[in-house]
Structures are given as C-alpha cells and as structure tokens.
Amino acid sequence: MSAEEKILAGITAEAKATAEQILGDADNKIAEMNEQAKAEAKAYSGEVVSGALRRAKTIRENAESAANLVIRDAKLAKKLDEIYKTVDAAKRYIVALPDAAYFEKMVALAARSAKGKKAMLYLGAVDIKRDTACVKGLLEKAGVNAEVQTSPAPFDYGILLKYGDIEYNLSLESVIAEKRELLEDKINTLLFAD
Numbered sequence: 001m002s003a004e005e006k007i008l009a010g011i012t013a014e015a016k017a018t019a020e021q022i023l024g025d026a027d028n029k030i031a032e033m034n035e036q037a038k039a040e041a042k043a044y045s046g047e048v049v050s051g052a053l054r055r056a057k058t059i060r061e062n063a064e065s066a067a068n069l070v071i072r073d074a075k076l077a078k079k080l081d082e083i084y085k086t087v088d089a090a091k092r093y094i095v096a097l098p099d100a101a102y103f104e105k106m107v108a109l110a111a112r113s114a115k116g117k118k119a120m121l122y123l124g125a126v127d128i129k130r131d132t133a134c135v136k137g138l139l140e141k142a143g144v145n146a147e148v149q150t151s152p153a154p155f156d157y158g159i160l161l162k163y164g165d166i167e168y169n170l171s172l173e174s175v176i177a178e179k180r181e182l183l184e185d186k187i188n189t190l191l192f193a194d
Helices: 003-095 099-113 135-142 172-191
Strands: 119-123 146-148 158-163 166-171
Touching: 003 099, 003 172, 099 135, 099 158, 099 166, 119 135, 135 146, 158 172, 166 172
Parallel strands: 119 146
Antiparallel strands: 119 158, 158 166
C-alpha cells in the first residue's frame, strides 16, 4: 500500500469513526428526545385525563344538583297542592255547617273585631240566603253591638262589619288569606312531619 493509500485509508477510517460517533450521538439524542417526548406525552395525557375527570365530576355534580332541585320543586308543589286542597276542604266544611253553627263561627270572628260602638253588619251574598234568624241572638250573646243589614256584603261567605267609614272585611276568603301562612305551617307540620 502506498503512502497515499495509507493516508486515504486513515482519513477514511477517521471519517468512518467520526460518522459512527455522529450517528451514535444522533441515536442517543433521538433516544433522549423520544424519552422526553414520551414523558411529555404522558404528562400531557395525564393532564388531559385529569381535566376530563374534573369536568366529568363537575357535570355530574351539576346534574345531581339540578335533579335535586327538580325533586325539591316537585315535593314543594305537591305540598302546596295538598295545603290548598286542605284549605279548600276546610272552607267547604265551614260553609256546609248547619246555619246556627256556621253563624256562630262568623259571629265569633265579628266579636274579635267589634269596637263596642254600634256597627252595621252585612252578611255575604250566599250567607244572607241562609236562615239568619239566630244571628241577632248570637251577636247579643257575643256582646257585639251590630245591626244586621238586609243588603249583602260584596262577597259570598262571611261578614262585613262597618263602623262609620271603617270596614272590617271578615269574609271567609280574607280570613283564610290572612291566616294562610299560619295555616300552611300547621298543615305542613301535620301532613309532612318527618
């Protein structure tokens, strides 16, 4: 082998060694980049999964909360319906009482509002058609100084007491409306005690 061939062979061997070194470094760099990419992908997928789980948990909590609200609203609607039915049944019961018993209750209401002076007492439009003969005696017994009028009050059931310009609306509807919250609490306690 000539000197030139030896130099060329040395250069070739050195180039080959350098190329192998570069290829080895490149392989190591690729392996390192692969490991880093895998780690980043794993971390990213963990974040994605974690985020998806958080969103799923939030969606589930919101759905449960919405379902609980729907259930609560349905229970409240049912309770209110039962309360209104009970109040309506109580009203029907009072209206269906025999005349003397009915007027005894109405006069008791009037006695609470009586002011001692002479009043004008108007019966409801339906009530005035009942047997009102007992009303005067009930008023005297209750100590209510009132004159029963022959014209009806502007409602169906109950009494309107009038002292000059002051009127006390003791219609069954107004009494029920005034006591509705109290009635609702009591009925709620009776019907839905836990």
